[in-house]
Amino acid sequence: MTDRIPLPLPHSFWLHLVLPRAGVLLALVVIGTALRVPVGLLYVLLAADVVLFVKQALRFQASADNHLRGMGGMTLIWGGYLVLLVLVFASISLWWGAFLFAGQPVEPPELFTDRMDRQYAAEYELTLSDDHTSLTFNGTITHGLTKRVTTLMAENPQLDTVILTSIGGHIYEARGFANLIRAKGLNTTVKGDCSSACTLVFAAGTQRGLSPGARLGFHSYALEFGPALLNLDLKKEQDKDRAFFRSQGINESFLIQMFDEPSTGLWYPSRAEAQQVGLLTP
Template sequence: MVLIGGRWVVVQLWQSISLPVSPPLFAWLVLGDMVLALWQLVGAWRSLSRWVDSRARGEMLLAGRVAMVVTAVVSVTHALDQAARETAALAPVSFVGPRPLEVRNRVAYLTGDISYDLLARFEATPMKDVSMLDLDSAGGQVFAARAMAKRVMAWGLDTQVTKRCYSACTLIFMAGSRRDLGPEGELGFHGYLLQAQPLPIDVGQEEAIDRAFLRDQGVTASFATQAFATPHRDIWRPDRQVLIAAGVLRD
């Protein structure tokens, strides 16, 4: 009753406490629990030893000792579990969300493969102090690029490329209100390679959608056609004069 029953009562009392509590109070509770457990174990050991000595039943002493060892282990484990609960309650895990893009001097830097993860980072970036999007990507997912392009247009952002912007990245670039290419910058175009299972994708239809988008953004029909005429395994990198003449770059 004192050992097993007392431990059960202590466990129930612990469960009734709403964690977290103040660290000093928690420390006193754990210390009190350990002192009580030690008192229970010593008392039970002495009582069992006296009872066995008077009746000379060694197997009962062995069983009692095993029970006390188990109780001690359970008590320590329970104390550690309560400590873990207290720590978790004091410092709950929170979802911080996607990491925003780097922003410097009103320019947001969109770097890496075009993907829905990058789209989430783009959307998580506060745009109140951003006027231009700097692009550096070898391409990626066309549908994610379209979503980013819509946001660039909705937010009225300018776009620039100081390094490279290939394939799907060019859709985002073409969405800019103003479009600028740095001295070392390159734009690269080619046809699509779209794969999705189990739904089939009509590559020609998707290219036609984005060809029309380029026309809507002021690009000449011949350039829009050439942009998708290059096979996917290759890339077309038109020079600055061609880009200016075709209406790709816009002040």
């Protein structure tokens, strides 16, 4: 039996060195970034890669020796050695990354409800003052707000004022927020505009005021999506909230017209009007 004849050096460079190692490096990129492999299995794969790399190097060296015997120059050989050195460092780096990735704790996938809560919470800001006596709400009244405010109020019993800036939003969440304010006997004030469902939250305050330039905006109710839903009567919903305003001492003359403005517009009563009908407290 005769020994295997080494391939010509250029062929060996590509077939024994570059192409197999490129496949290994590509696999290491996947293992180190996307495919989480158990650490024990990584050690087995590492040992197999070391054996493979040694065989690659030996085959290239055999071709290099044969190249020299054929009176070939050293340029191709030194070029192959340089590539071999680069491949060594690349392999070490990727193997290190693969072990680091495998050792990272696996975080459980985010629950759908948690993701939705996070997305809704991004639509508004809740900020406590330094002395924790006032809570500023800025943004859209949306799902999960009542739950968050309940927690904040429980953690900060010294709260006495809620500062509002909002274009409105979900009326059921506004009712929840308003009931919390009324139950705690908190005061409310507006900074900027407080429109639509926000006015219900404002009306819940024991003492109610407007900062300079602030406005209250009122309009009739409308569904956020499409035509009226079954079993939902917008007039009854308006009457329900009109009764809430009445219970907060708002004048009946204002209650009659508070929902007259179409849902596509806003009615901003003047500060004097708001004072006269009881929206603002002395």
